[in-house]
Amino acid sequence: MIPDKELLAALEELGCRATAPRRAIAELLEQKLDSFTVEALSEELPSVGRATVYRTIKLLLEAGAVCKLATIDVSQMYSLCRVGHHDHHSVCIQCGAVEEFRAAAVERLISAISAEIPGEVIDHRIELYVVCGFCPSDGE
Amino acid sequence: MIPDKELLAALEELGCRATAPRRAIAELLEQKLDSFTVEALSEELPSVGRATVYRTIKLLLEAGAVCKLATIDVSQMYSLCRVGHHDHHSVCIQCGAVEEFRAAAVERLISAISAEIPGEVIDHRIELYVVCGFCPSDGE
DNA sequence: TACTTATTGCTAGTAAGTCTCAATAATGTC
DNA sequence: GACATTATTGAGACTTACTAGCAATAAGTA
Known part of the structure; x- marks a missing residue:
């Protein structure tokens, strides 16, 4: 840290x-x-x-x-x-724990999308809502 | 609409x-x-x-x-x-206009990431902050 | 040490949203 | 249509997250 x-x-x-x-x-x-x-x-x-x-x-x-x-x-x-990193987050919807994750694929995706939509992409935000490994995933 | x-x-x-x-x-x-x-x-x-x-x-x-x-x-x-659609949004940081966009690549990305991180991905949120076609992109 | 200026901690204020509750409107039944 | 039942409404008080103002204080500097 x-x-x-x-x-x-x-x-x-x-x-x-x-x-x-x-x-x-x-x-x-x-x-x-x-x-x-x-x-x-x-x-x-x-x-x-x-x-x-x-x-x-x-x-x-x-x-x-x-x-x-x-x-x-x-x-x-x-x-x-x-x-110096631009990480993304996954948030556990049960316990609230936040993990950072990095994925080069994300950056590639963003630039691919940038090409497809009008205007200029300045920033992006990607968040995953997960049930983390420590929480029971009841139903859903 | x-x-x-x-x-x-x-x-x-x-x-x-x-x-x-x-x-x-x-x-x-x-x-x-x-x-x-x-x-x-x-x-x-x-x-x-x-x-x-x-x-x-x-x-x-x-x-x-x-x-x-x-x-x-x-x-x-x-x-x-x-x-019935799960669209994502791009928000213009200058005029606030919101566009929805769909990209199959996004879904593929999410499932790729799902495989890499612990826990179960329930939902995701992807937002792009853009300067839209109608706004001048001064500096930045 | 003294001076200048950023910073602090109150407290009051604001904005977004929720809660309470009596009054009211929608539906179902006759 | 009249009536009973139950959901919904609106007004305003309240909560929560956050900001602004300002006098007191602490940092850096000479």
Whole structure:
């Protein structure tokens, strides 16, 4: 996973200062393997103001160190991104666990589609909703 | 596009009654080629209560007649779905226009990926963020 | 150490969406 | 058609996720 130093470095690249609250957020984030909500993060860091947590995640989002998941329900989920990779996510619809996956085929697919549709493709988002290996797949 | 009759029929399949507010929503929806927010829909239907609009869209969502788009910003966008098709969407990041596209390659890709990752793939979501043919693609 | 400026943490505000509940409208039965 | 039953509605209060404003504070710098 990303060492918190990298998270902080990502912020510094944006011209941000490395403050105690940001260090605390980076440290906690470093341990997050799954997806998370900002609200939950904030609850785990009672010493840091909610607004600061939101602000920091927003910065990390800009820096590309975390990314927003397009979950089905309302809650905004985020997940760490390995810097420099453009990964896609699979979300377990039962336990919520998020896995990143890479597939060169995806990139090929996107460029193939780009050629077929009008306009210019700027970005894409691919998410798989799965029942992960640890969850029982009842019915469906 | 979907005749509003079909939208109502979709609701009736769920065991819902065809009421005047639902008819009004279906009629308006029938004309929506683009994506829309429930809030905007509600503003166009001052005679129908906000809660009712939200409730009806939720029902149509369950019925599979509309689907939720995973837009980058916070606002929840919806779009009509042709019943029986599982289309994907491209969203113009400048004007917000939504196009549906179908690509058999997508389905093939998904099954290829399914084989590679642990767990069972239930559903997928693919969205392209584009600058559509009608918008100037400045910079980026 | 003092200065400048970014950052923080309150708190209040906003936006999207849900809940409650009494009033009302749809359907089925006679 | 009248009546009973049950789904639906609308108004507004409420919740949740998030942002804005602003005085207090902490970082980097001279």
